[in-house]
Amino acid sequence: MSALTLSTSSATAQRADVVVIGVAKGAKGPVVALGGESVDKAYGGKLAATLDALGAAGSEGETTKLPAPDGGLKAPVVLAVGLGEAPGKAESYDLETLRRAAGTAARALSGTKKAAFALPVEDAAAVAAVTEGALLGSYSFTTYRSDSDAKGGKRSAKDKGASAPLAEIVLVGAKPRDKAHKAAAERAEVLAAEVARARDLINTPSNDLTPIAFADHVREAAKQHSLNIEVMDEAALAKGGYGGILGVGQGSDNPPRLVRIGHTHPKAKKTIALVGKGITYDSGGISLKPAGHNETMKCDMSGAAAVFAAVVSAARLGLRVNVTGWLALAENMPSGSATRPGDVLSMYSGKTVEVLNTDAEGRLVLADALTRACEESPDAIVDVATLTGAMVLALGNRTFGVLSNDDAFRTTVHELAEEAGEASWPMPMPTHLRKGMESPVADIANIGERPGGGLVAGLFLKEFVDEDVVWAHLDIAGPAFNEAGPFGYTPKGGTGSGVRTLVRLAERTAAGDIG
Numbered sequence: 001m002s003a004l005t006l007s008t009s010s011a012t013a014q015r016a017d018v019v020v021i022g023v024a025k026g027a028k029g030p031v032v033a034l035g036g037e038s039v040d041k042a043y044g045g046k047l048a049a050t051l052d053a054l055g056a057a058g059s060e061g062e063t064t065k066l067p068a069p070d071g072g073l074k075a076p077v078v079l080a081v082g083l084g085e086a087p088g089k090a091e092s093y094d095l096e097t098l099r100r101a102a103g104t105a106a107r108a109l110s111g112t113k114k115a116a117f118a119l120p121v122e123d124a125a126a127v128a129a130v131t132e133g134a135l136l137g138s139y140s141f142t143t144y145r146s147d148s149d150a151k152g153g154k155r156s157a158k159d160k161g162a163s164a165p166l167a168e169i170v171l172v173g174a175k176p177r178d179k180a181h182k183a184a185a186e187r188a189e190v191l192a193a194e195v196a197r198a199r200d201l202i203n204t205p206s207n208d209l210t211p212i213a214f215a216d217h218v219r220e221a222a223k224q225h226s227l228n229i230e231v232m233d234e235a236a237l238a239k240g241g242y243g244g245i246l247g248v249g250q251g252s253d254n255p256p257r258l259v260r261i262g263h264t265h266p267k268a269k270k271t272i273a274l275v276g277k278g279i280t281y282d283s284g285g286i287s288l289k290p291a292g293h294n295e296t297m298k299c300d301m302s303g304a305a306a307v308f309a310a311v312v313s314a315a316r317l318g319l320r321v322n323v324t325g326w327l328a329l330a331e332n333m334p335s336g337s338a339t340r341p342g343d344v345l346s347m348y349s350g351k352t353v354e355v356l357n358t359d360a361e362g363r364l365v366l367a368d369a370l371t372r373a374c375e376e377s378p379d380a381i382v383d384v385a386t387l388t389g390a391m392v393l394a395l396g397n398r399t400f401g402v403l404s405n406d407d408a409f410r411t412t413v414h415e416l417a418e419e420a421g422e423a424s425w426p427m428p429m430p431t432h433l434r435k436g437m438e439s440p441v442a443d444i445a446n447i448g449e450r451p452g453g454g455l456v457a458g459l460f461l462k463e464f465v466d467e468d469v470v471w472a473h474l475d476i477a478g479p480a481f482n483e484a485g486p487f488g489y490t491p492k493g494g495t496g497s498g499v500r501t502l503v504r505l506a507e508r509t510a511a512g513d514i515g
Helices: 037-042 047-053 095-108 124-137 157-162 179-203 211-224 234-240 243-249 297-317 362-374 389-395 407-420 431-437 453-462 499-510
Strands: 003-007 018-026 029-032 063-067 077-085 114-118 168-172 228-232 257-263 271-282 322-332 344-346 352-354 380-385 400-404 424-426 471-475
Touching: 003 124, 003 179, 018 047, 018 095, 029 037, 029 047, 037 047, 047 063, 047 077, 063 095, 077 095, 095 114, 095 124, 124 168, 124 179, 179 211, 179 297, 179 499, 211 228, 211 257, 211 271, 211 297, 211 322, 228 234, 234 243, 234 257, 243 322, 243 344, 243 362, 257 297, 257 362, 271 297, 271 362, 271 499, 297 322, 297 380, 297 499, 322 362, 362 380, 362 453, 380 499, 389 400, 389 453, 400 407, 400 453, 407 424, 407 471, 407 499, 431 453, 453 471
Parallel strands: 003 168, 018 077, 018 114, 114 168, 271 322, 271 380, 380 471, 400 424
Antiparallel strands: 018 029, 063 077, 228 257, 257 322, 344 352, 400 471
């Protein structure tokens, strides 16, 4: 991850490769944002006019590079990044706007050694937003990139640099001796590092990230950060009666795992449980996915990655709350031993499920993990999963759905997601949809009506949550894996969706604001 420094020196005094400033859309053209005043002065007060002449408008996502004026700056290049509409005189820039602008700039500077960010940082919240955006935007996944081209020759330095993240970030205007500024930046560093952890896992191909390999990653992190850990292998799952996890994983040569990882604090007054869907590869099983739908199914463990990263974040931040993560890990494959449509599974809860579609497997592994999590009587449970294509159809690729057995908690989780900068939307669970999951041979079927499929999945999960436990379900199927081009601080591929929301939930719970 990029190195971070806070600096009170002016933007013009920064010894860097590039100075980043913000530019907004004004009534009469682009306007240089707060933080870029000294740079504008170096251009003789004509920076906005110069940008206008170059076609820059200050729109969000827009970047414009220009050479620094002779003798005006110690950096040779200025990068102007668009902030969108300029706020009113008594207003400040929206925090998410700052995150996205910083991320956009960081992506544009891939391969650069050192960049000074002179974006608006009026308070600690803005310091956190710019730091977070810049660090998240500088992410790159290069584990599987070779130094050699297809013909065996070495790639050029230019080619190598293009894939390298921004090495060093200086945050201009942030005060290293200000406790609030320093704490905000340090929190952002932890958060960005853990989102990167989740992204790395999501981007890792399934031949290297099996359930066992995933569990090994968790073991390493647990040792490093003094976390409690328990890993249940296939023998322990069979002995415990975890029919959902075993049923999904039985068609694969890579056996399933249920991992419990926990952060505890001696002064904690509340406990939250996080449950993540960890299908390390989803072929659909016997209900095989059609061609064109398999290529990105390494991402079907994004929920477990988010939960894992959130628990580690809670530990690194020293949050005064107990956070337990449950990772339901399995590989869903077709074989002679795979669960067949029409089979009945006996779940950990004691309920039986008729499996009518083996591609509705995520809810089966989550059901066992939810039941197990309830046994520890947490104050709240949140599960995270790339669960349904129906949610993508409903909300698109950048917004996740929030369902809950408690309307107030659903609203809270939605608001926390918005605070964290993650787009979400509260969704209902109409009781009449439960009828579609009635089975003639078992307690419930794993699918129901196609319309409202994301809501049906939520109703299924609700069956495995104790009535006296507050629970929410995040369906991150849309934003978990970005197949389009990168934008803001969001890269192509794994995004780490859900991590920041879960951490915000843990922080607010630790502060006594929830529960």
